[in-house]
Amino acid sequence: MSLKDKIPAEMEDLPAMIAHALAIEEEAGERYADLADQMSVHNNDEVADFFRTMARVEKIHADKIRDQARGIALPEIAPWDYRWRDAESPESTLLEEIHYKMTVHHALKLALVNEQRAEAYFADIASKTANAEIRAMAEELAEDERAHVKLVEDWLAKHPEPATGWDEDDDPPVHQD
Amino acid sequence: MTSASTSSPAPRPADFKSDIKPVWCPGCGDYHVLLSFTKAMAHLGVQPHEVAVISGIGCSSRIPAYTNCYGFHSIHGRALAVATGLKVARPDLTVICAGGDGDGFSIGGNHFLHACRRNIDLTYIVMDNEVYGMTKGQPSPTTDPNWDSALTPGGTGVSPFHPLVIALASGANFVARCFSGDPNTTAKVIAEAARHPGFSFVQILSPCATFRPDQKEWRNMVRDAPVGGTDDPARAARRIMTDDGFNLGILYRGSRKSYRFSVGENKDELAAIEGKFTL
Numbered sequence: 149m150s151l152k153d154k155i156p157a158e159m160e161d162l163p164a165m166i167a168h169a170l171a172i173e174e175e176a177g178e179r180y181a182d183l184a185d186q187m188s189v190h191n192n193d194e195v196a197d198f199f200r201t202m203a204r205v206e207k208i209h210a211d212k213i214r215d216q217a218r219g220i221a222l223p224e225i226a227p228w229d230y231r232w233r234d235a236e237s238p239e240s241t242l243l244e245e246i247h248y249k250m251t252v253h254h255a256l257k258l259a260l261v262n263e264q265r266a267e268a269y270f271a272d273i274a275s276k277t278a279n280a281e282i283r284a285m286a287e288e289l290a291e292d293e294r295a296h297v298k299l300v301e302d303w304l305a306k307h308p309e310p311a312t313g314w315d316e317d318d319d320p321p322v323h324q325d
Numbered sequence: 326m327t328s329a330s331t332s333s334p335a336p337r338p339a340d341f342k343s344d345i346k347p348v349w350c351p352g353c354g355d356y357h358v359l360l361s362f363t364k365a366m367a368h369l370g371v372q373p374h375e376v377a378v379i380s381g382i383g384c385s386s387r388i389p390a391y392t393n394c395y396g397f398h399s400i401h402g403r404a405l406a407v408a409t410g411l412k413v414a415r416p417d418l419t420v421i422c423a424g425g426d427g428d429g430f431s432i433g434g435n436h437f438l439h440a441c442r443r444n445i446d447l448t449y450i451v452m453d454n455e456v457y458g459m460t461k462g463q464p465s466p467t468t469d470p471n472w473d474s475a476l477t478p479g480g481t482g483v484s485p486f487h488p489l490v491i492a493l494a495s496g497a498n499f500v501a502r503c504f505s506g507d508p509n510t511t512a513k514v515i516a517e518a519a520r521h522p523g524f525s526f527v528q529i530l531s532p533c534a535t536f537r538p539d540q541k542e543w544r545n546m547v548r549d550a551p552v553g554g555t556d557d558p559a560r561a562a563r564r565i566m567t568d569d570g571f572n573l574g575i576l577y578r579g580s581r582k583s584y585r586f587s588v589g590e591n592k593d594e595l596a597a598i599e600g601k602f603t604l
Contacts, residue, residue: 178339182356185346227338227364228513235507244506244532244541246351321350321461321535 159231159273165282167222168237169289170213171230172266176239177206183241183255190248198255206239209292233272238265249315253307260300267293327419327519333372338363341373343393350458352534354505355385358452361505361529362392362421364512369419369519376419379408381428384459385452385531388423402432405440405449412447413586419519420447427457430466430486437488441495444523446583450515451488451526452505454533454540462536488528490565493558493577498523500561500577501554504547505531507573514575523583530571543571550574 159165180203187196232238239262247254270290274283341363349355366376376394380386381404389396395418399407408422429437429451440449455472457463464477466486473480492500499521503511511529518525530547532540550568554575555561561577 183351186349186351186356189346189348190351226368226513228509230509232509236509242506243354243356244352244534244544246534248351250351 159277159282159286160279161223162279162281162285163217163220163222164225165273165285166213166217166220167225168230169270169285170210170217170222171225172237172239172269173206173210173213175237176241176262176266177203177210179240180206183246186246187248187250192248192250195250195252195255198252202255202259205296233269234265238262238269247315249317251307251310251314253304253309256300256304256307260297260304263293263296263300267297327369327371335370336367336372338367341366341376341392341394343391345390347387347391349384349387350533350535352532353384354454354529354531354533354540355388355452357505357508358385358423358450358511358529358531359388359391361503361508361511361515362388362423362450364509365515365519366394366419368512368516371419375417376421377408377411377415379411379420379422380404381424381433382459383425383428383457384533385423385425385454386428394421402428402434402436404428405433405436408447408449409440409443409445412445416446416586421450421515421519422447423450423452425458425465426451426453426455426467426486426488427463427465430488434466434486438491438495441492441497441524441526443584444496444498444581446522446524448515448518448525448527450518451528452531453488453528454531454537455485456533456536458533458536487566489526489576490562492526493562493565496524496581497526497577498579498581498583499525499575500565501525501527501575502550502573503527503529504543504573505529506544507547510573517575521578523579523581546571547573550576554578556580 180199184196184199184203187199241258241262245258267290270286270293274286274290277283373393378389378392378394378396380389380398382401389398397407404422404424408420412420453467455465455467457465462474464472464481468485470482470484471480489500489502499518501514503514514527518527530543532543548571550572554577556578565576
């Protein structure tokens with residue numbers, strides 16, 4: 149399946165829905181933790197700390213969903229069989245948007261996109277499912293994600309866009325330009 | 326051919342990751358390949374100690390250190406030679422050989438041809454970014470002839486290497502192309518490659534964020550191959566030769582028997598051979 153043609157999410161099975169919600173939070177947390185490591189390796193400690201904070205936030209969300217799912221047998225789903233709208237789960241940061249000299253502003257912009265994608269994903273499920281239980285859960289999760297969008301927007305207001313040249317490096321890795 | 330371990334708990338992708346933080350550039354596609362690898366191995370149900378990751382030299386060849394599997398960061402271009410020896414000696418291991426386009430197709434080009442020909446049961450993953458990244462941006466065998474840089478003003482003018490069709494012509498039993506930016510589909514292909522008997526070759530288009538920022542566009546250029554994989558090498562060759570390098574998927578699944586090393590399996594026989602060389 150190409151990246152552009154992924155089917156929209158439609159869920160008719162509550163355990164599958166929970167498994168998707170859990171995977172979203174777990175994968176987002178793992179991605180933020182990886183990004184924090186990348187920034188640490190490249191001595192960008194401020195952004196590393198931000199990504200670590202986001203990893204903790206996502207872990208709290210994952211734990212909450214896991215608690216809600218206690219007693220429900222979740223299906224084993226192969227990574228490629230999840231029904232995402234894009235190549236990856238909606239809260240997974242696109243790796244190619246990362247830069248070693250990025251600022252917290254840039255990281256927040258990425259986080260904002262992630263939260264918006266997650267909100268749209270759950271809202272889409274809520275609008276399409278015929279299952280009342282799933283609709284209720286999807287609406288609740290969409291509402292959670294809307295709250296996260298607002299939170300990230302508030303953070304962004306405190307971290308304005310840096311001046312042009314933020315990515316300039318006095319000792320760049322590229323020598324042929 | 327890899328099969329699931331039965332005596333241990335089901336592994337998770339994180340079980341295949343080591344504590345060593347990768348030093349790849351942020352934005353490098355190789356991060357996603359590592360992720361795909363861990364997902365594929367967990368799905369196969371093998372344990373980290375049942376897998377060996379063998380590499381050569383280059384950015385992508387750092388991958389064994391970032392896994393919890395057995396690993397061998399070998400010498401430039403010789404990863405397949407090491408992997409071949411290992412698989413012959415330890416056929417019980419799932420052997421994954423990994424590296425980049427320069428390591429695999431230039432320095433290791435000859436090993437690539439003969440690994441395909443021998444059809445030993447291992448999987449070769451090439452993270453192809455069409456550049457030598459570790460040595461600061463020289464053109465590699467897969468670089469477009471018109472790629473203009475200070476090191477190659479006006480481009481090399483040299484026709485690029487076609488790894489998939491060469492793998493096919495040389496006897497590889499499984500040929501696929503993936504994009505690192507779709508790590509879940511890539512994981513599926515790696516898992517299928519590891520399961521398929523014989524030599525499996527997976528080219529992964531893996532953008533270089535530092536020396537080839539233009540490759541960010543690959544996300545918009547890749548597409549599924551219009552038809553599924555075939556077991557007919559002639560048909561597969563025609564398809565691969567006529568695509569533009571951005572068709573993704575499993576393009577060929579062969580049924581050639583994988584190489585089996587027989588001499589020495591019987592200990593008495595091995596002792597007899599060794600006896601001839603004993604002074």
